[in-house]
Amino acid sequence: SYFEKAIDSKENEQNALITLSQLYTRVNKPKSAEEAFQRFYNLSDDPYAEIYALWFTDAVIGYRGSRKSDGQLKFLEKLSKDPRRIGKIDAAMNYWLGTHHAFSFDKPNSRKYYKKINNIKNWDCLGPFDNVMNSGFDKDFGVLANPNPDAIFKSKYGASIKWFDPEMSPSDGYIFQRTNFTGYNSIVYYQTFVQSKEIKDVILKIGYTGSLKVWVNDVLMHSISEKRKTEMDYFQYKGKLQKGYNRILVQLGNYNASYANFTLRFTDLKHHNLDFSNTNEVQKYPKGQFHAEKIPFYAVEQLKKKIADNPNDLIYPFLLAKTYTRSNEINEAENILLKLQKKYPTNYLVLRSLINLYEQSGNSTEQNRYYEIYEKNNPDDMDILTNEISKHNNKKDKAEYVKLTNKFKLLYGDNYTKLTYDSNLDALNENYDAVIKKLEELYAKYPNKFDPVVSAYNLEKEFYNNPTKANKILEKYLENNFNYKILSQLITNYTEEGNHAKAIELIQKTTDLFEYDLQMNKELINIYYRQKQYDKAIKLAEKIIFINPSNYEMLKDLGVLYNMKGKTKKAIEYYERSLSYFPFSFEVNEKLRELKGQTTVMNLVEKIDPDEAIDNYKKNFKTDKKEIFDIVVNNRSFIVFKSKAVGSLVEYIIKINDEKAIQQYQAIEFSPGGNFNGYINEAQTIKANGNKINGERNSGTVTFTQLEVGDYIYVSYMETQVYGGKSSLFVYDDFSFNSYSPTYEVNYNIFTEEGMKPNFKAVNHSYQSKKKTLEGFNINSWQVINPEPLKSDFYSVPYADIAQSLHFSIGSSWYDIAQWYSDLSGHQARPNYTIETITKELFNGKNYSK
Missing domain, CATH: 2.60.40.3140 (Immunoglobulin-like)
Incomplete structure (x- = not known):
């Protein structure tokens, strides 16, 4: 190809390698993508802006929710020895190395890398407060002025709440809202007090998903109401911590962000970790004493400079748009990509980037618009062919299926894809012996791939009626791989078979690695309930409530458990607490009447x-x-x-x-x-x-x-x-x-x-x-x-x-209705880049008064 020839030119070699790394991904050549990018890495004086922009592509570390390939893992380990990474992706690198080992059920290595992140732990928590349509972002709930543990606040639906200490410190560097709070459309708070032995120049580094405000010594230093989904350290602020204790207050919002979280840490001005002690017990602190200076993110600044130095080079604005997209800075990414698309209307990478951007932002209208352009100009694209093959497979259109799969195998096929498509064709031809043979071959060759494992499992369980062997397939996969669906299925199987000991062992193995996994703990409570071990179930449920007091479902479950033990007064207490955090449960209201001796x-x-x-x-x-x-x-x-x-x-x-x-x-x-x-x-x-x-x-x-x-x-x-x-x-x-x-x-x-x-x-x-x-x-x-x-x-x-x-x-009164409507409409009234662009196209330089 043009780019494969361009790598022979020193002038174009690096950019050609970057482009090839992306194109190889799109033609099902992940190893070639890795090799091209790592060759670029070896040539570049400073490859870290490009690394950041392409971080989750197959060329760098791949999909975020899985183990890394051997090549990706080696590359991450190589980065860990590269001093150029410091201040750029050192925290992210340690996080994803730790996560790789977690997905391999390797706790020691996982913890080793997580520990290097050195994020701030020991937080007090407060919430949840109302945030319908992001309306809570700028509301004053009285939190800034009241750090003391005896302060009383009103939560989302009127429950009286205080600061609470969950006595937990997640090992992976992230504080997840759902660990300590239950419910969507909420604002929550975290505070801690960081001790410095002297006045100290520091860089405060933040990464998060959701909306965020951060105060240091009651000085607001970070505030973005729009949802962001950033890497660790994406936002950085230089300032001076005062001698003694410094109050850190974080406001996190989860409007339109189901996994709201944040991570916060301090380094010195050379980006080396600082080991400050901190406590969530309230301390005296110097109010108003912190001046923050924002440090632009390195990847954004470097790519902007490269664009200025190379105004006719497409690769740098493309990479900058990818950088913005990674952080959910939709308007900034859209601005760049629309300008590129105007200049290069059918460019493959630009169109794909626009489609992905609009999918991420939930703008299906624009996503479909650019997909049509993309499909028209790239009819043999891997994704488009995959969709067409699936469509004709569902229609049982064998002739078209054969035609399309032959084309796919010619252009993109590897052995795995060929076997998969051939087994589907056997199914269309109702040649089930051949289907079974190919599914068994797929599993034998790819025992660590999800789909072959599931197929082999279903074959043993449903076709051969051998649940024991079916379980062994899942057990073998989980020896070195983590997958929630497979894990849950195996736990369900053990439980239904009455093998509670094995189910409990597997749950405990998981919670040992992912300490605060609510779903796994709920599975364990259900098993204890089935065994009528109510005391064990209550002990675990109360542990969850200690960490997450607003978990109204678990409070309801505690009501059930205490009722089973005949402790009516205690059951009523937990049902009423559940209702204070979520008043709309008809079932809980009826249960309370029943426990109080009333007719439902x-x-x-x-x-x-x-x-x-x-x-x-x-x-x-x-x-x-x-x-x-x-x-x-x-x-x-x-x-x-x-x-x-x-x-x-x-x-x-x-x-x-x-x-x-x-x-x-x-x-x-x-x-x-x-x-x-x-x-x-x-x-x-x-x-x-x-x-x-x-x-x-x-x-x-x-x-x-x-x-x-x-x-x-x-x-x-x-x-x-x-x-x-x-x-x-x-x-x-x-x-x-x-x-x-x-x-x-x-x-x-x-x-x-x-x-x-x-x-x-x-x-x-x-x-x-x-x-x-x-x-x-x-x-x-x-x-x-x-x-x-x-x-x-x-x-x-x-x-x-x-x-x-x-x-x-x-x-409610008209005032309540007006306030509710104001909350709903306020967020919708904020303009976004798409609206601003359309407005400019319609009105700029035009006179409609005639």
């Missing part, structure tokens, strides 16, 4: 007696309107707890009058709202003679077999809230009493816990409710018999305008 609210709801309802309908219902079905009874009961958790019970019976109704109701799909779980209590066909036939259930769909004209369908369906956010504080429901179908009886019941003030608005009717109080709930009930059906008219006004309906709301 769902059991206060009067249920339909289908036989009685049908009998009343037969005796009393008259209508002149003929429709394909009648509504015998339609009941809705809506329940609101004081915590704003809601649930509902819908029950109805319809009578089939026409074959068209059979077609319409033969299968009913039940789909709960996004914050709810749905439960089908009853779904029956009731024959004219009274016989009842249960519908056939398949997930959320019920099919009514043997349905005939004259039959009745009876449904009882319940929804209960399990998720929620700030908008869940505003409770609303509505119900219509009449419809286009003839209706005999309609009931609407609203249950509100005592102390709440419901609002009702009637539309197109003046029906009055009956009121009563029952076990702490006020009940408003409306019953309508023989409501006038609506007239079916092609030109009729919308149903909502003419139906007899009732609107119900409860909750």
Whole structure:
């Protein structure tokens, strides 16, 4: 190729090698990519800007979530001996060496490298606070002014909280928000006090995912509200630590960042580690005494200089865009790439970079736009061919599949790919003996690759019915590899087989390496629960709550465990704590009533007696309107707890009058709202003679077999809230009493816990409710018999305008609603680069006043 020839020119050699390293990746030649980049590394006086930009490509260290290849590992070890790396990627290098060994279940070597990072540990924690749509970033929750342990704050949903010491120090250098806090759209805080024996010039280095503020001695030195996802040490500040203790306060936000985290460390001005002692116990500190000077990140500065020195060279702006993309600086990367694309509209690497950028930022419109350009100009690209092959494989289009896979094998195929595609072709040809043979060959040749391992496992378990041998395949893989899916599957297998000892051993091996893995600890609690070892389960659950007091799911589990031990008072305490951090759990509210000796609210709801309802309908219902079905009874009961958790019970019976109704109701799909779980209590066909036939259930769909004209369908369906956010504080429901179908009886019941003030608005009717109080709930009930059906008219006004309906709301003042809307809209009102660019294109230099 052109670039392979260009490496013979000293003038172009280094840039050609960089480009080749990326192109080799795209033609399935990872070893060639490694070799090309390492050749560049050996030639360059300072290769570290390029190393940073291409860090997670196959040419350097590859995919972040796996062990490194032999070549990548050797390269990382080579970097560890290169003094040029200091102040550039020394922390990142140690982190990824440590992570490689962690993924190899090699704890000693993993810890050895993690220890070299030397990040600050011993943090007190506080939170979570509300951050809907990133609105909490600039709110003052009183944290800066109150470092003391006796200060009391109000958390996201009103729980009283204090600073807490989790007594933990993650070994890998990162502080993950989810380790100490539960919930999305939150702001949390960390503080510690760093001791310096003298006034000391330092560089404070930060890396993080999420939004971040950092104060030193109450002086704000870093503040970026937009989500970033940076490498260690990406943000650096030079300043002086005062003699004695210095307060470090970190605010971390997880809006749109599910794995929010940060790492913070100090070096001297030559980038050597400083071993300051620090404590999370509050100390006297010199407020207001810290002046920070930001140090530009080396890779950004070096690449900007190379662009200035080589204005016509495409490689440097491409690398700078990659650098910005790595840190989620979307606007900066987009600015560069759009200018490049304008100049080089079909350039392969530029288009791929734009597609990846927009995928990362969630801009599917622009991603699809540039993908179409990319696809048109690169129809034989590896990814495009892969997608086409998958599409035709799913269609079972053998001719096209063979044509495309032959092309792929010619252009990009290695032995692994060829075997995989050939086994798929055997499956299309229904030659299953050949499929099995090739899957066994794949596993024999690639025992450390995920897909062959899973295929071999499934083959042994499902086809040969040999669960013991299937487990051994997973066990062998996990001897030297870490994969969460495989690990979880093996633990599940051991547990289901009753081999709890092996399951516990594997969990403990994992938590020994990844100390604060919540999911693994939950697996262990579940095993103890199955074994009825409640004390062991409680001890582990309380350890998790000590580290993460806002973990409302674990608090709920502790309620369950103490209830199993017969300790009702303790169970109530944990259920109430769970509710203070997450008030929207209908289940927890109901469980508290049960433990306090009250009837659950769902059991206060009067249920339909289908036989009685049908009998009343037969005796009393008259209508002149003929429709394909009648509504015998339609009941809705809506329940609101004081915590704003809601649930509902819908029950109805319809009578089939026409074959068209059979077609319409033969299968009913039940789909709960996004914050709810749905439960089908009853779904029956009731024959004219009274016989009842249960519908056939398949997930959320019920099919009514043997349905005939004259039959009745009876449904009882319940929804209960399990998720929620700030908008869940505003409770609303509505119900219509009449419809286009003839209706005999309609009931609407609203249950509100005592102390709440419901609002009702009637539309197109003046029906009055009956009121009563029952076990702490006020009940408003409306019953309508023989409501006038609506007239079916092609030109009729919308149903909502003419139906007899009732609107119900409860909750907040106009101020609360305005504040909520302000929080939602404030983030959306911030312009991004795409909007700014479009605005410039539309308006710059143009006069629309004429």
